[in-house]
Amino acid sequence: MNALPSEIRNEQELEDLLSRPSQQLIETFAGLEGDITILGVGGKMGPTLARMAKRAAPHKRVIGVARxxxxxxxxxxxxxxxxxxxxxxxxxxxxxxxxxxxxxxFMAGRKFGSSGNQSLTWAMNVHVPAIVAEAFSQSRIAVFSTACVYPFVDIAGQGAREDLDLNPPGEYANSCVGRERMFEHYSRTQGTKVSIIRLSYAIDMRYGVLHDVASAVQAGEPVQIDSGHCNVIWQGDANDVALQSLAHAGTPPFVLNLSGPELVSVRRLAEKFGEHFGKTPVFSGQEQGRAWIIDTSLQQKLFGYPTVPLPRLIEWTAQWLGDGGRSLGKPTHFEVRDGAY
Structure with a gap:
């Protein structure tokens, strides 16, 4: 395995690293018949996932579909x-x-802008999955979902497990439950092999919870800590496991929580970035006892621990922002607790 760099100097290096496949993925794809279509390839994670798939299996065709x-x-x-x-x-x-x-x-979906146009959110998150599941009923499908399908759980526990009842707050999160249910329906009625990936906060130096917190600290702006705990994972690790999950797709669907194993304190993150930037963080709100956090035990059991640990993600993010690295301008709104995006 290639060693991790101490810093990421530009976007080419970043995208090269984000799309580096693991040996496990290369071996998984060697035993997986057929080519790969990525629906919704134009999002934040899609391009490097597509490139990773191609690097893992150069002999396979990888087709990216988007507007x-x-x-x-x-x-x-x-x-x-x-x-x-x-x-x-x-x-x-x-x-x-x-x-x-x-x-x-399947990577398509709608989150931000949902408030005020809920009907489009439901169309994208429920109607589109029904169209796709019907059209690709003979394919093996890995579906990107979200940890937002769970209710908030106690931060003193291990996080939401895959078998927890789905009862989340807000229309966006409930439309994401609808997305899962559409793929589950076609899996059960048509025999479609499906894996459902409940992702919590992938990290790219240009966006993500770490980027949001670090940017606020750097600018001297308040860090909102009502939602004071979360899970995060390097985007490259998230894409790698999501692609490997194709080999686990089943009927009914295989369901997997996907994120880092640590319960991350937003307050502690801000303090670490304050040390990097030589600034004292300013906080707003007070940590609540329940949060959107997940138990990733099954992920660790099947796929191992993420290759990029949290301290390295913090260092990379601080270095990136300190050097004036580009932001995608897409905040996560991790602080939102009512499900209104």
Whole structure:
């Protein structure tokens, strides 16, 4: 295994590292028949996941599907030998016309902007999954979901387990339950093999909980700590495990919590970034006894511990911001507790 760098100097190095496949993924893909389609490849995690899949299995075709509204993304993916197809996933006929590869990663969804246009959120998070699950019923599908499908749980415990009843706050989170239920329905009725990945806060130096907290500390702005605890994971590790989960897809769906093993204190994160930046953090609110946290025991058992530990993520983030590294301008809103995004 390649050693981790002490710092990440530019976006090319960042994306190279984010898309580095593990030996386990390479071996998993060697035993997995068929090519791979990534639906919703245009999001924050999609491009490096697609590149990782191609690096893990150069002999497989990797097809990225999206509307491609971001300038230059299609060309970037093509430069990584990833085929691109423009498609509006709300268009049933367009989805039905897509090539039906043996393996699919579903990454489409809507979160921010949900308040005020809830109907579009439900269409994207529930109707689109139904369209896709029906069209790709013969494929093996890894579905990106979220830890937001759980209710808040006691921070003194181990976090929500995969078998906890799904009863979350807010319309967005409930629409995410709907997404899972659509894939579950087609898995149970059509025999579609599905894995459902309940991800909690992937970390890229350009966005994520660490980026949000570090940016606030650096700017002298208050860090909101009502939601004072969370789980985080290096985006490369998250993508790697999500891709490996294709081999675990089943009927009914295989369900996996995906994040880092630590219960991360937002207050402590802010204090660590304060040490890096030579600033005293300013806090707003008070830690609550319940939070959106998950138990990742099954993930560790099946896939091992993440390759990038939390202290290294903190160092990389501080170094990136200290050097003026680019931000995607997409805050996580981790502090939101009523489910209104």
């Amino acid at each position: 491609f509204s971001e300038a230059g993304l299609k060309e970037k993916l093509q430069g990584w030998d990833i085929e691109t197809v423009e498609c509006d996933l709300l268009d049933r006929a367009a989805v039905e016309a897509l090539e039906k590869t043996a393996n699919v990663v």
